[in-house]
Amino acid sequence: MGSALLLCGPGIGRNRGIARAEESFGFEQVRRMAAALASRPYQPPDEVMPAVLRDMSYDQYRAIRFRPSSALWADGGGFKAQFFHRGFLYRRRVRVGVIEGGTVTPVAYRPDMFDLGGLDVPDMPDLGFAGVRLHHPAGGGSTGDEFAVFLGASYFRLIARGQEYGISGRGVAVNTGGSEPEEFPDFTEFWIERPGAGAEEITVLALLDGPSVTGAFRFRLRPGDTTGAQVDASLILRQPVGRLGLAPLTSMFLHGENGPRGFDDFRPEMHDSDGLLMLDGAGVWSWRPLVNGRPAPLATGYAMAGPKGFGLMQRDRDFASYLDVQAMHERRPSFWVEPRGDWGQGALELYEFPSLEEYNDNIVAYWVPQRAPEPGRPLDFGYALTVMGGGTGLHPLGRVTGTRIGSAERLRPTVPPSPERRFFVVDFEGDGLPGHGSGLSADVTASAGAVVEPIVEHVPQTGGWRLYFEYRPGKAGPAELAARLMRGDRVMTETWRFTW
Known part of the structure; x- marks a missing residue:
């Protein structure tokens, strides 16, 4: 040496x-x-x-x-x-x-x-x-x-x-x-x-x-x-x-x-x-x-x-x-x-x-x-x-700007009640996202449990889009959730990921 x-x-x-x-x-x-x-x-x-x-x-x-x-x-x-x-x-x-x-x-x-x-x-x-x-x-x-x-x-x-x-x-x-x-x-x-x-x-x-x-x-x-x-x-x-x-x-x-x-x-x-x-x-x-x-x-x-x-x-x-x-x-x-x-x-x-x-x-x-x-x-x-700063110029896709989680029980009551059910709200914004009436859909997956009724709507207050869905964890243990917005076969946003 x-x-x-x-x-x-x-x-x-x-x-x-x-x-x-x-x-x-x-x-x-x-x-x-x-x-x-x-x-x-x-x-x-x-x-x-x-x-x-x-x-x-x-x-x-x-x-x-x-x-x-x-x-x-x-x-x-x-x-x-x-x-x-x-x-x-x-x-x-x-x-x-x-x-x-x-x-x-x-x-x-x-x-x-x-x-x-x-x-x-x-x-x-x-x-x-x-x-x-x-x-x-x-x-x-x-x-x-x-x-x-x-x-x-x-x-x-x-x-x-x-x-x-x-x-x-x-x-x-x-x-x-x-x-x-x-x-x-x-x-x-x-x-x-x-x-x-x-x-x-x-x-x-x-x-x-x-x-x-x-x-x-x-x-x-x-x-x-x-x-x-x-x-x-x-x-x-x-x-x-x-x-x-x-x-x-x-x-x-x-x-x-x-x-x-x-x-x-x-x-x-x-x-x-x-x-x-x-x-x-x-x-x-x-x-x-x-x-x-x-x-x-x-x-x-x-x-x-x-x-x-x-x-x-x-x-x-x-x-x-x-x-x-x-x-x-x-x-x-x-x-x-x-x-x-x-x-x-x-x-x-x-x-x-x-x-x-x-x-x-x-x-x-x-x-x-x-x-x-x-x-x-x-x-x-x-x-x-x-x-x-925020890195908003790194890619042209819609970006996640908020993730909010709460109980789904009040919003969608069931009999018998299920307090484990969770309600997810994910916001997307970006100059590349289209406006109201553009027909965006959601691609939502979970490695365990069940995703129920994903809904996408335009948010006029921000010009962005909001994804709602209910997640039912069940008894399967930890799960990886993923979601993105689509326009037909075209990916419009980055993929949101979350560990439950």
Whole structure:
């Protein structure tokens, strides 16, 4: 494997001996580092720090401020990089280097980079950083020009211009939604390529390390009205895993029109994403609304070959749906993933678990390949990640805009009564849908139980269409429901999906 790899284990954050003398440092060198890590036992990242930082409160951590004058390239008019202090929940040390002219210069921690908010930290050691954030005039929301954050495990958050942070991406998901304990590998080291004058894109390399997997990542980020990220990754397993999730997205859904109404909340809806949008290899678009309030976590897999795209979307952009002036959920981003190359057979999996707190991310979506790689064998893949608003321009079909569920007993009483009967109302809108009198019909199926009397009607108030149907679950257990609107043999809408 070459002598250079022998120098690239954990703790090589000093950025010495990473590449051969004749090589410029780049993604290939990080891939070699990941391979070297995978061949050795896992060593957790450094968490050593003064007790005052380890035991600090949430409010104390929020009071710490990075001084903008200490940012990388602070005097320029383009990209800038700032850093997060270690402490509170963010205890693991992250090393950072700058790539310029093919060589790496480490970024040294200095206490004067930060305003510690009055915190007294004696004998401040060389702490390193907890994470990185990027700024550019083309991006950012209400807090300024920040558009990207890498902080905690392998999480990263992105926003487009005018948005507020919500959904997160992750480097990898390990045993999410499975019977084995979930693992959260860390980005332990970052390298940022110094952008040239007037650059519209910045490149960040990252090294991933965890008990079962290592990896190398390259993020090419372009902020703007829609922020784009070209992601290249190479994963190597140390040991077999029960479930390996690629391009995972993590979000929050507390309550909405399709969930239980038991939340004592002044806000009509509360979520960072309201549905999973999918495009399979056959070109079929599907929408799965998110649900909270089930008695137990639920993992739902949608098997397909060669996925063309998927994303957790915040489709509802109306302030009146949330009525939260501070949180501004109508401005939360949607993440749309487009795989590069053929990802083969597998399943797009949605994992939902019950939550009573808006601060808990309880939604995860990710791609699970049919066969995980053997330990020691790299899995190389890439994808384009687009940060957008509601994503209404992704396809020309009618789109689902609402899912409402209630008892069918009051509407269609029977003798004897059957409280298990449910009444579904699904709304579709879109410029491509015809107007009143156009003869749309419904194609509704259930993998178990029975669908009764589907009815479609035009909604003049919205210009869209509404589907009504009764569902009788019976005693068959879980069921997958699907529905779409048709005009003769022509598909007019995306396919609505729901897990009962």
